Amino acid sequence: MLMNLGTGWLILAVTVVAILAFIVALALDALLGEEGFGAAGNAALITAGFFGGIHGANMAGYRLADVQTAIATGLGGAFLLLAVLIVLRAAMRRLNG
Numbered sequence: 648m649l650m651n652l653g654t655g656w657l658i659l660a661v662t663v664v665a666i667l668a669f670i671v672a673l674a675l676d677a678l679l680g681e682e683g684f685g686a687a688g689n690a691a692l693i694t695a696g697f698f699g700g701i702h703g704a705n706m707a708g709y710r711l712a713d714v715q716t717a718i719a720t721g722l723g724g725a726f727l728l729l730a731v732l733i734v735l736r737a738a739m740r741r742l743n744g
Contacts, residue, residue, distance in 0.1 A: 648701060664721075668689075673686050697722065699728065
């Protein structure tokens with residue numbers, strides 16, 4: 648799906664996802680505090696996870712023809728990446744003291 652987008656549409660998609668991710672990341676930063684990665688870090692992880700989830704689903708053979716399925720897959724990838732990294736960071740902080 649991402650490979651079929653033109654350059655302009657891909658830039659627009661990344662920009663829109665990054666803006667929405669930053670808004671969500673501000674709220675997550677207030678909730679997570681020191682356990683998170685800061686507002687910009689959370690936004691970067693959400694954006695990377697969103698497009699990584701879509702790309703991973705495409706590589707696994709899933710055809711994301713409609714936008715709703717692609718958005719759901721992207722959100723799942725975004726929050727899966729963020730959750731895994733937050734759990735790893737919390738575990739490392741607790742193990743190191």
